[in-house]
Amino acid sequence: MILLVLVASVLIMGVTIYQFREINIDYHQNRMERKEEQIRQSIDLAIQKTTYPVTTENLGLIFKDEIYEIAVVQNMNFNLYTLDGQLIKSSRPKFDNDPVPTCLSAEVLNNLEASVDKRYVEKNSAAGDQYQASYTYISDRQFKPIGILNLPYFEDNSFNDKELKEFLARLGGVYFLMLLLAIGLAYFVSKYITRSLETISGMMERTDLTRRNEKIHIDKPGEEIEKLISSYNAMIDELGQSAAKLAKSEREQAWREMAKQVAHEIKNPLTPMRLSVQSFQRNFDPNDPDINEKVDEYSKTLIQQIDTMSSIASAFSNFAKMPAQQNETLNIVEVVKLALDIFNEDYIHFITEEEKIIAKLDRTQLVRVVTNLVKNAIQAVPDVESPRILVSVAVEDDMVKISVADNGVGIEKELEDKIFEPKFTTKTSGMGLGLGMVKNIVETYKGTIKFTSQPGKGTVFCVKFPREIMSNK
Template sequence: MRLYTNSLRNRIFFSMMVLTIIASVLIAGMSIYQFQEQAKDYHEKRLFRKEQAIKENISYVIEKTDFEVTTDNLKNIFKEEIYGLSAIHEMPIYMHDLQGKLRKSSKAQFVSDSKHSQISSRILKKLRDSEDGRYVEKFEIGGQSYRSSYSYLTDNQFKNIAILNLPYIENDDFMSYELEEFLKRLGLVYALMFFISIVLGYFLARYITRSIRSISDNLKQLDLSKRNRKLEIDHKGTEEINTLVESYNKMVDELEESAVKLATSEREQAWREMAKQVAHEIKNPLTPMRLTVQSFQRRFDPTDAEFKEKLNEYSNSLIEQIDVMSNIASAFSTYATMPAQKNEETDVCMVTQLALDIFNESNIYYIEDADSLKAVFDRTQLIRVVTNLVKNAIQASHPGRENKIVVSVKHDDKKIYLTVSDNGTGVLAEHERKIFEPKFTTKNSGMGLGLAMVKQIVENFNGTIHMKTIYGEGTTFTVTLPRS
């Protein structure tokens, strides 16, 4: 099955999939962030609550002690009580003097604790600069997060006598477990949502693009030659789709109107072209007929011993041209190709000589390399080809020299070559490509249909025609026909 990756249907489908995946990732990310923020808030509040509770217990001990409440007496005041407080609140307790030196610890006396023996000057400064007399520092050791709270202890007159340090381990095992379980459930939910999105996206994309697909299929089948089917408007569809359907139906109506106008214009143009071609084709045989009659008038002599033979010759020439005109009229009346094509075996040498007989010019020379060469060609149309080419050669004569026209019929094993050469004016290089185009002419008179007609006739019988020319020296047309 071919996948049209750029189709609107697939774009809608993949967009829904991408949106579902993006939503899943964003919600998962926000959930992780929310859990982290909750854990952070939980540890901050829990440390603050423990600190407050320990400080309340310390205040109670200070109120009940018989020792003078001074920094130096902290060891005596909390000689045993500090261990109880540490056990109750499940965290170590360190008491420092105001210069940061350790004075009392909840750890046993024989345990060395160099890390908490002295508070750094940086922390002391942070504590002094704090507005509420409290400073909390976060750090990590071996991948484990810690918080360390520093706050002032006061005597009964609210005078600072010591610094309370409470190290707190951020144990996120339970929250990590909760987050992991939540993400598992969220993953299952989104896997189900993704599957539903695939199904829903597929059918939704098909539904949205159904009318567009119908319009696309109808556009592919649009044909000016027949009546095109309109689309029905789905009143349950979207406004945009219905507007598109209305536009398509309007276009179909406009195309039908344009098709009618185009057909009418084409018919009118065809009639004009046909009229021009008919006029040209009728004019072609009229010229040699006129020349034949004029020649007959000049050379007519009732006492000539060859009178009957010459009369028959002239009559045959006239009959040939009259047949051409008759064929043209018949083809025009039946709307067929002019003139009607007959596939018959024709002697190219004999017909060529017959076509040349109508020309009285003494500068036309005929050459052949065989007495008879046969090809499948309409006899009448072959005469038209020869007369057109010879007539063009006559009209292309050079004013500065005597015109010479050579017509030859030669052959090889498979082809017959009919050539008409002249030493006339030749054809300009920029006109060579256009010489066989309809309506193109280099003469002051004529409609430029002669050579186009010759080319069409020759190609209808599987032949070819080529031109070689040198401007100012002459031109040679070569008609190549398959031998029968």
């Protein structure tokens, strides 16, 4: 509103100045033409009355005194020239001291001769004022040109300039009052609008993925605010669903890792047990009929149980397999930004060297890698006075590099070799599967994950993925 008032005032002032100038131009042009016509009529009348032969040589005699009378009556000085441009007579009383040219330039004579109406107007500036001079032919009684009439005309714009200044002053006062009204109205309108926006902003600041978020309810909001509230409430619903899916996904992933461990522990002794029982069955003394039957029955039962345990272990192992990769062409920068949106910590910062880095990866698994690394960084900075986490994405040769750096507690040297082991954790809660899962995903893509750490200063995890890779089934 304020901008509209300012722009309108500037445009109207510009149009006003332009209009006044156009009026001035038309006024002076019409006035000069009227004066010129009146002087020509007076000259023609003097030529009709004179007793001298009407020739170029006698123009000085014809208008010896008549030229001053005409100038006084018309309140306008003028000059008479011969056809070749020589000054004959001027109405100025002190001709010798006046800057009236005694000879017209060739340009003036040529332009006058070439003009259709035998009239030429010359425009110049003199002493800071606009100066015009018209040139027309003087004819005898047979309409034969015998001389040239020169009418100098100085434009006096002082009155019009004064009127323009007064008008602009009044217009400026009106627009200043309108500007004050616009500022006041804009203030109250903005306060009315931002009252609802402040409520929405406060709710957004309290939005947290780890807890249940409340929806916004405002009585009689405006149309735009109602759309914003509806979008926020829909986002809260989607956020709750996403949080539930993420929690479920992480639990499933944790159980997959645990299943691998269980399967490994169960399957290790199975083969030796089977071989031992079979060996015992073959080497037992067959002379004892009762013992032989019992051992055979025992062996069959034991082998059946072993096969059952092997089936259970295989089922666990199949459950623990990573899901098939759904590789797609992704903008890594955009996906990492979206992965960071679930975190509300204001000390998490994201930088990138490029706006778009294209690679073929599984979107879900990439999000898992980023979120687990960031969570690990957040858990490392709870006691830091000024926590800071920096997530960066860059390109190195044919690899996509994702780095997560924090200024947390760091990792002790003796623990660095165990950091990617499943079920290993330095925290009081959690299963210790996050970094192990990240390493599993990265290695599935034939990538690398490394870290550098200084105890008490912070840790940097660096993940590299090939930009082009075929899906692993």
